[in-house]
Amino acid sequence: MSPHTTSPRPLDTWSPDRTHWVELPAHRSSVSLARRSMDARLTAWRLPGELCADAVLLVSELATNAVRHALGARLLCGIGLVGSGCLRLEVHDQDRSCRVLPRREPGPDDEGGRGLLLVEELAQTWGVHRSALTGGTAVWANLATAPA
Numbered sequence: 001m002s003p004h005t006t007s008p009r010p011l012d013t014w015s016p017d018r019t020h021w022v023e024l025p026a027h028r029s030s031v032s033l034a035r036r037s038m039d040a041r042l043t044a045w046r047l048p049g050e051l052c053a054d055a056v057l058l059v060s061e062l063a064t065n066a067v068r069h070a071l072g073a074r075l076l077c078g079i080g081l082v083g084s085g086c087l088r089l090e091v092h093d094q095d096r097s098c099r100v101l102p103r104r105e106p107g108p109d110d111e112g113g114r115g116l117l118l119v120e121e122l123a124q125t126w127g128v129h130r131s132a133l134t135g136g137t138a139v140w141a142n143l144a145t146a147p148a
Contacts, residue, residue, distance in 0.1 A: 019080035026067050026075050026093070034063045034077045038089075041079060047087070047145060054122050055079060055087055055143055061118055062091035062139050070095035072136055085146050086124075092131040092138040 020041040024030035038059045042052040059077055066075045072094025082088045119126050123141035131138035 015080070018082075019078060021076060021078045023074055023076050024063075026070065026072055028067055030075065031060055031063045031067060034075075034091075035060045038077065038079050045081070051087065051143060051145060055089060058119055058122060058141050058143070059089050059091065061116075062089065062141070065116070065139070066091050066093040066137075070136065071097055072134075074134075076131075076134055081145070082142075085144055087143045087145050088140060089143070090138055090140045092134045093136040094134045095136040 020038065022034060022037045024033055035056050039052065039056045042055055059079065063075060063077055070093035074094055076092040078090045078092075080088050119139075119141050122143065124144055126139070126141040128137060128139050130136075
């Protein structure tokens with residue numbers, strides 16, 4: 001599992017008809033808030049149900065990772081329609097430590113450790129970069145909005 005190192009098209013933070021952002025405290029309860037907020041916007045955009053389910057799952061996994069592993073008080077979650085046929089998801093934390101988490105190979109009885117495996121499986125592309133918005137880390141993933 002290795003992410004792409006470049007971020008082809010970051011989300012526009014000033015286009016409310018094509019993007020949606022939510023800033024939340026870095027608490028476990030924020031993951032469900034991010035999930036509900038993103039689901040509501042995706043539904044309003046009338047995107048296909050399977051795409052919405054995948055996007056909400058990935059935002060949930062990325063937000064969970066930020067809450068569990070990052071040092072910081074807040075996280076920023078965003079989704080956006082970028083280009084033609086692409087939905088972009090981003091989760092930014094405030095962790096400026098530049099820590100690299102070790103790769104996990106969860107066993108069959110492990111309750112966690114599969115978040116980035118899901119991202120890798122569902123996303124067309126994904127990656128990690130330094131966040132220009134928070135100064136911490138941003139993890140992004142792109143999903144196709146229409147079948148290839």
